[in-house]
Amino acid sequence: MELNISSKIYSKKYIIINDNNIEDIIVNILNNCKCYLYIVFKNEKNVDTGINLNLQENSQAKVFVINMMGEKVNNNLKIENNLQENANLDFTIIDIGAKNSNTNYLTVLQGDNSQNRLDAIYLGKENQVKEIDYAGELYGKNTNMNIYVEGALKDKSKKHFKGVIDFKRGSKKAVGNEEEYCTLLSDKAKSLSIPQLLCEEEDVVGNHATAAGKIDKKQLFYLLSRGFDPKQAEKLLVRAKFNRILDKLKDGNCYEKINIMIDDILG
Numbered sequence: 001m002e003l004n005i006s007s008k009i010y011s012k013k014y015i016i017i018n019d020n021n022i023e024d025i026i027v028n029i030l031n032n033c034k035c036y037l038y039i040v041f042k043n044e045k046n047v048d049t050g051i052n053l054n055l056q057e058n059s060q061a062k063v064f065v066i067n068m069m070g071e072k073v074n075n076n077l078k079i080e081n082n083l084q085e086n087a088n089l090d091f092t093i094i095d096i097g098a099k100n101s102n103t104n105y106l107t108v109l110q111g112d113n114s115q116n117r118l119d120a121i122y123l124g125k126e127n128q129v130k131e132i133d134y135a136g137e138l139y140g141k142n143t144n145m146n147i148y149v150e151g152a153l154k155d156k157s158k159k160h161f162k163g164v165i166d167f168k169r170g171s172k173k174a175v176g177n178e179e180e181y182c183t184l185l186s187d188k189a190k191s192l193s194i195p196q197l198l199c200e201e202e203d204v205v206g207n208h209a210t211a212a213g214k215i216d217k218k219q220l221f222y223l224l225s226r227g228f229d230p231k232q233a234e235k236l237l238v239r240a241k242f243n244r245i246l247d248k249l250k251d252g253n254c255y256e257k258i259n260i261m262i263d264d265i266l267g
Contacts, residue, residue, distance in 0.1 A: 002026040005035045005061070012036040012251070019043045024050040029059040029087075037063045038251065041077075041097070044070040051079045055087035057111065062090045064249060068261060069097035078104045085111030085140070092248055093120040095130060096261055102131040109136065109143040109174075119245045120149045124157030124189070125265050134178075135164040138171040138204075147178040150241045153189035154265070161191075165206055166198040174204045182212040183238055185266075235266045 001023055003013065013035055015025060027037060033056075041047060047069065055061060069075055075098035083089055095101055107116045122130045136145035147163050165176035182191040195208035215237050223233035242262065249255045 003028070005029045005033050005037075005059075007033055007035060010034045010036055010062075012038065015039045017041045017043055017047070017049070019045045024052070026052045027054070029053070029055045029061050031056045032058045034060045035062070036250065037061060038066070038254065039064065040066045040254070041069050041075070044073060046074045046076075047098075048076045049078070051077070053079075053081040053089070055081070055083045055089055055114075057084045058086045059084075060088045062092075062248075062250075064092045064094070064254070066094045066254065066258065067097040067101060068257070071097075071099055073098045075101040075103075077102070079106070081107040081116065083107065083109050083111060083114035083116060085113060087111060087114045089116045090248075091116065091118045092245060093118070094246070094258060095120065095122040095132075096258070096265065098128075100129045100131075103133065105134045107136045107145065109138045109140055109145060109171075112140040113142045114140055115144040117146045118148070119248065121242050121245050122149070122151040122159065123262060123265050124152070124159060125154040126157060127155070128157040130157070130159040132159065132161045134162070135166065136176060137166045137168055138174045138176060139168045141170070141172050141174070143171055143174045145174075145176045147180075148245075149180040150245060151181070151191075152183040152185055152238045152241075153191060154185045156186070156188045158190045159192070161193040161210070163193075163195045163208065164198065165196070165208070167201045167204045167206065169200040171201045172203045174201070176204070176206045178208045180210045181241070183241065184212060184214050185234065185238070231267065235263070238266060
């Protein structure tokens with residue numbers, strides 16, 4: 001399906017993916033236009049879907065891709081974005097469903113002064129596997145790419161994260177940052193992270209950080225001393241990390257359903 005956004009003010013668009021309409025999605029944000037876009041996957045069948053966003057000059061988009069798939073589904077999602085001059089893309093990925101989830105995300109910042117912020121959360125349980133590959137290619141001058149990821153793993157779940165910010169020749173004054181943090185809720189959960197910075201230009205700034213570990217003992221002790229049991233305290237601390245991103249949703253119905261799923265997974 002193809003969707004053209006021509007509104008000069010922010011309006012909300014919804015694409016709900018179920019078992020009857022799994023297909024590639026192309027969205028064109030026209031010059032000087034704006035939108036909120038929610039793409040929600042609720043299917044019970046395997047997914048092999050592409051999402052392509054094209055932001056023309058001076059356009060702005062706030063996009064939410066939400067994985068609420070069934071527990072037996074294999075998810076293979078490929079996202080590609082192209083940003084022209086002064087385009088601004090705020091992208092959020094909420095990856096909590098499916099049995100195995102493979103998400104490939106690439107933004108090409110072609111135009112000068114274009115910006116992309118990617119915020120994401122993931123949550124794994126049982127034997128779930130999260131394959132996460134997020135990348136940005138910066139071509140234009142004064143471009144900006146920020147990747148921020150928060151996740152948590154239970155039971156024997158696994159996560160493989162690869163983040164790449166690639167400064168191409170000509171991307172003078174560009175800035176790129178990537179951060180990925182994983183909370184391990186089990187001794188058997190496994191987290192692998194590979195952040196990378198690639199550079200063909202001199203006058204740029206790049207930063208990366210990654211960390212994985214258990215819940216902070218001081219924070220946990222504080223909540224236990226206030227009457228919370230260990231499970232409640234653990235859930236509260238994980239939810240606090242996620243809320244920084246979930247609060248961006250601006251949709252009460254989505255927010256409520258996602259929080260119910262998160263609570264069910266955390267137990």
